[in-house]
Amino acid sequence: MKCALIFLVLFAVAASECVWPEWKCNWKCGAQYACSYGCVSGRCGSSCLGYCRINIFTPHGCCSDCNEWCYLDDGAGNYATCKSNDDCDAFRDNACAGPCTP
DSSP, rough: HHHHHHHHHHHHHHHHHHHTSSEEGGGGGSSOEEEEEETTTTTEEEESSSGGGGTOOOOTTOOOOOOOEEEESSSSSSSOOSGGGGGGGGGTTTTSSSBBBB
């Protein structure tokens, strides 16, 4: 029984929706709907729902396993800038600064 429980826990973590392993994982929505976020080309980005929103039910502000992403807003209407994934921690819950694209 203990082995089955450990397997289920490991499976749940492995099945999380953080689709880009090189980025960090925002767990605010739990493992199933967690969003990837990190630094790309000097700007913070995050997984998001654009076209995928039509076909799936995912809680508002959360993500799916769809490979869509956007640059994040810095809170002042500009792109959030970064040099590393850690620089994006402060912006991980911000809205997209532009469209959510595949």
